Amino acid sequence: MTADESDTAGGAGHPDGQTGGRKGGQADGVQLLPVALRLLALMRRRRGLLWLSVLCGTLAAILSLSPYLAIAYVLVNAVSASADWSAILLAGLAGMAGVLAEKLLFGLSTYLSHRVAFATQRDLRYELAGKLARVPLGFTDSRSKGEIRNTMVDEIEVLEDGMAHLVPEVSAAVIAPLITLAVMLLIDWQLAVLMILPMAVGMWMMGRMMKDAEEPTRDYLEIQSRMATTSAEMADGIATVRAFNQDEQASHRAGRIFAQMRDLSNEWLERAIIPGTAAQVLLTSHLMLLGSAGLIMTAAGWVDLGVFAAFLAVAYGFGDLFAAIQGISHRLFRQHELLERLDMLRDVPELSRGTKAPALADASITFEEVGFAYGAREVLSSVSFHLPEGRCLALVGPSGSGKTTVARLIGRFQDADKGTIRIGGQDVRELDPEELHRHLAYVFQDVFLFDGTVADNIRLGRAGASMEEVEAAARAARAHEFIESLPEGYETRLGERGLGLSGGERQRISIARAILKDAPVLLLDEATAFADPENEALIQDAVAGLARGRTVIVIAHRLHTIANVDEILVLDEGRIVERGSHADLVAAGGLFASMWDAYESVRSFRHAAGPADHKQTEAAQ
Structure with missing residues (x-):
């Protein structure tokens, strides 16, 4: 038995473990064979x-018996009056050759x-991405980056353990011992039963521990996911935490989760140490018990000495069969849990994919009684408007009024719960998403840049664009000068x-992207949100x-930037409460007028504050 198998058997049922299942594990009928078949189906x-690999592993398992069979042959013939020493020598060489071939085939299988x-x-x-x-x-907004990362990186990494080791280890740990067991039964069934009996008791004890470990296993994996989330939050939010002198509070928050992991592990260790040790002794001490009992049986004349010696030699090839099976069971139970978590992500409903070609009559946008809710919270209600091709529409309103949701629905980042959204006369749900997004360009408030070069980040707008096209776009975006000042210009890696x-x-x-x-359609989510006064122009x-x-x-927060748009929609609590030109809305004295007055007051204060406070006040807007 390998060291890994021994460790696994000794820690049977540990919450890190290697057991259990989301729906009750073994107690609720989680079978190992379906899990193994799932893993094979993935491959x-x-x-x-x-x-x-299966063929090599099986041959390796059979050849692993060669030294034990050779020793048994040698022992039986050595006590014979007509011992054939040349045959004994040949058997020894065959055993050595078998060991070498077994190692090579097992390595190839692995x-x-x-x-x-x-x-x-x-x-x-790739599939999950x-x-x-x-x-x-x-869906992604409602889940933390740590949870998604844990599934895509850590849990798929753990699946490798089952997929890579299942074939060679099942061959080595099960096939060879079962063949050996058949040989031992042929040699002497009484000795075989004597050896198997304590191991069967140990196996039963391990099964009970696995049943008891189902609930702790689920708790363990839940805490493990929370640890990943908390660690990601700590890494992303370290600047904010330090800025508010909350290092200790953040550490305590993480420490509580780490302490829960420690307490759960300690609690299970205290429950499992005695039965686990007893089961381990029964599973691994069969040769000691067999040797003692066999000597007594030999002395009493119940078993021939040569037969007992041959049986003992073959018994070494039996290895720790039950412990090995337990170790494989641990792996498969762990894989069962991870496969269920993987299925939860794979089974998330997708946006329907339209089949129509994008035969858009024009680049107009129409909302017809559109409603949308995040769970029970209604974000948009009966929103209707028509934006002709080539015109500019501004969305304003208090925070949370639904402005960004309108932009997301146009791009089908989410689908409306009610009503219809059309681009060029076509329902966006009937268009292929990839084709739909070819007609849309975005400038988000929160800009995401990839860990690549400046040129690669700009090429996100159009893959395969030439360097001349990239530079032309950067010049048009007024970005060429600062890019040229970077250490390697357009080839500078941004991190x-x-x-x-x-x-x-x-x-x-x-x-520039x-x-x-x-x-033909452009969606702007406050393009000047992070600009200082010098660069806003x-x-x-x-x-x-x-x-x-x-x-x-x-989508505008700096209201002076939309003074000349064709039409302004004022949203409040998901509804359009005002619409019209800038001048008309100011004159109407409604919500927009009050927002404009407040905005102008802030701008007046900024100018009165003077250059020293210029940037601070601008950032506050």
């Missing part, structure tokens, strides 16, 4: 390598199964989320050039 795309497992891991991660691109954004660039610089790269995409100029000739929807 079916590479069935050729898989079956070759190599092949790992290749299959690694490729399957890659396939699963594609899945996340097709589910509503509400995760574009660290080192200011908010305004990141925003101009985002605008949109310019490169050259889509540059960004506004770039946006003006980008918007020219396009259908534009702009």
Whole structure:
């Protein structure tokens, strides 16, 4: 038995473990064979390598018996009056050759199964990445980055353990011992029963421990997921935590979760240490018991000495069969839990994929009695408007009034619960999402930059764009000058989320993406949100050039930036409460007028404060 198997058997039922199942584990009928078949099904795309691994593992298992059979042959013939020493020598050499061949075949089986497992891991991660691109954004918004990362990285990594080791270890730990058991029964069934009996008792004890461990296993995996989430939050929010001198509070929050993990593990250890040790002794001491009892039986004349010696030699090949099976069971129970968690992500409903070609009559946008809710919270209610092609519409309103949701629904990041959204006369749900997004360009308030070069980040707008096209887009976005000043210009790697660039610089790269995409519909979510006063004019100029000739929807907080749009919709609690031009809405004296008065008061205070407080007041807006 391998060291890994021994450790697993000794820690049977530990919550980290290697047991249990979301719906009751063994107690509720979780069978190991279906789990093994699920793992094999995941690897079916590479069935050729898989079956070759099975063949090598099976041959290795059979050849692993060669030294024990050779020793048994030697012992039986050595006590014979007509011993054939040349045959004995040949048997010894055959045993050695069998060991060498067994190691080579087992290594080949392991190599092949790992290749299959690694490729399957890659396939699963590609599948889940594609899945996340097709589910509503509400799904990813409602789950932490740590939880999704835990599934895509850590849990798929654990699945590799089952996929890569299942074939060779089942062969080595089960097939060979079962063949050995058959040989031992042929040699002397009484000795075979004597050896198996304590192991069967130990196996029963392990089964009881596995049953008791089902609930702790679920608790353990839940806490493990919370630990991943908390760790990700600590890493992402370290600057905020330090800025508010909350290092100790954040550490205590994480410490409570870590303490729960410790307490759960300690509690289970205290419950499992005595029965686990007893079961381990019964599972691994069969040779000691067999040796003592066999000597007594031999002395009493119940068993021939040569037969007992041969049986003892073969018994070494039996190994710790029950402990090995237990170790494999632990793996499979763990895989069962992870497969269920993986299925939860794979089974998330996707946005329906339209089948119609994007035969858009124009780039107009129409909302017809659109309603949308996040769970029980209604965000939009009976929203209707029509935006002709080439016109500009601004959305304003208090925080949480539904402005960003309107933009998300246009791009089908989520689907409306009620009503219809049309682009160019076509219901967006009837269009293929990829084709739909070819007609849309976005400039989000929160710009995301990938860990790549500046040029690669701009090419997100259009893959395969030439360097000349990238530079032209950057010039139009008023970004070329600061990009050229970077250490390696357009080939400068930005690092995760574009660290080192200011908010305004990141925003101009985002605008360059949109310019490169050259889509007929433009969605702007406060493009100047992070711009300082010196750069706001540059960004506004770039946006003006980008918007020219396009259908534009702009979400605005800085109200002076939308003074000249064609129409303004004022949203409040998910409903359109006012609509019209800037001048008409100010004159009406409603919600927009009060927002405008408040905004103008802040701007007046900014100018009165003078240059020293200029940037601070601008950031406050």
